[in-house]
Amino acid sequence: MIEAGIIGGAGYTAGELIRILLRHPAARLNFVYSTSQPGKPVAAVHQDLLGETDLTFSGEINKDVDVVFLCLGHGNSIKFLLENQFSENTKIIDLSTDYRMEDGKHSFVYGLPEFKKEEIKHANFIANPGCFATAISLAILPLAKANLLNDEIHINAVTGATGAGTSLSETTHFTWRDNNFSAYKSFEHQHLNEIKQSLELLQPNHSVEVNFIPNRGNFSRGIHATSYTRFSGSLEEAKELYQETYKDAAFTFVVEEELHLKQVVNTNKCLLKLQKFGNKLLITSIIDNLLKGASGQAIQNMNLIFGFEETAGLKLKANYF
Structure with a gap:
């Protein structure tokens, strides 16, 4: 046990x-x-x-644990690690934006x-x-890996209220969010930098625009994203490419069914x-923003680091009903 x-x-x-860890x-x-909350159950x-x-x-x-997860507000992980030292054997998994950009400094x-x-x-x-x-x-990314992104990418995605965290604000309060829908940070969302970094790594000559419109939904959790771009191949060729990319x-x-969030929430x-x-x-993708979009993926990474079965602790059933 770690x-x-x-x-x-x-x-x-x-x-x-x-x-998950329990x-x-x-x-x-x-x-x-x-x-x-120190001392509180x-x-x-x-x-x-x-x-x-x-x-x-x-x-x-405890500075000698095998792995530590940083669940701090954006900008606070760097500060925390400057002020606190862990064992040289401790693995660190940060869930903030602080270290996502590869700048050669970390x-x-x-x-x-x-x-x-x-x-x-x-x-x-x-x-x-x-x-x-x-x-x-x-x-x-499968298109970039195959060097097939040659035109603008257009993305529209909607996230649940939990994506904004627990702190209340005008746009997270129930009376504002309920029966409501809105776009925010159009073309400027901070996650664009991560996406572009991955695209450039897989397709170094990539220079096309990524147009991203994020939206707030009036539900608690999940992300539903639609992305489209010009593609000269057939649908069968695209499916073969994606199935090969994700075979392991x-x-x-990659599925044939129409997608909706109840297929993935809680998984x-x-x-x-x-x-x-x-x-x-057109590529439609759905995830649970708190699991594959955050904590579940962090556990998946922990499993890979320590040589556990990749799915350990993550065999979760969707809340379908």
């Missing part, structure tokens, strides 16, 4: 990590650190865990398992991808559906 710790334990992603066959949750905050654990939030850190590996599996297996530090970036990258993927599947899956309209290829 020992795991969580830094920043009161938010949604930490709650999902706790839920049932993981090869990991034990050693501590959940929180500056806002974990289940008093994450009430879906009532009766599941007697853990309390810790005001102290040794974090971008943790998208479908395209970085071998690097992840040998990494000490993982930058967990963003939720939108995961859904969109899995939809379009533990959680990403670590990404489902992809391909359609051809004239000279355009």
